[in-house]
Amino acid sequence: MYPEICYETLSAYVSTIQTSARELANASLSVSLNDELHQSMAAMKDLQGPDFEMKMSNVQTWVSAALINEDTCMDGMEGKAMNGKIKDTIRSNIGRVAQLTSNALAFINELSYCE
Known part of the structure; x- marks a missing residue:
């Protein structure tokens, strides 16, 4: 949907991604999460x-x-022509990251009440 930012953020991963849909999705997810989470840290x-x-x-x-972003990534995979095994793997990885992020948010929310 956003080719300019896609190229800007993912071009550094070209040698890793090559033609792999799995590596492309993983790199994209990593980039999208790193911006928000690094700022938070x-x-x-x-x-x-x-x-x-x-x-x-x-x-x-x-x-x-x-x-x-994790939810949006999951939604974006719906209806896409992609190998079922790859889609399941990506969905599983995104789900795990979403659970970990949700736990972190719960701890952060708790901290805001303690201070």
């Missing part, structure tokens, strides 16, 4: 100060966005 290191609530809100937003 950096912000978590600097939660001190009077703007704690704003920083926590940003972290919650970024982790939630990562979770939405």
Whole structure:
């Protein structure tokens, strides 16, 4: 849907992806998650100060966005002509990442109530 950003973010993975739909999906998922989650990890290191609530809100937003990206990726696979085994593997990996991200978001939400 977004060829410019697709090329920009995935061109570094060309040698890994080659012609593999599985590697393309994995690289794409990794890139989409890394942006939001890396921002969240950096912000978590600097939660001190009077703007704690704003920083926590940003972290919650970024982790939630990562979770939405996973759902969107799953939705995007529906109806696509793709080898069933590859689609199942990708779906399984995305599901696991979604569960891990959901757990992280729950801990982050709990932290925002503790401070």
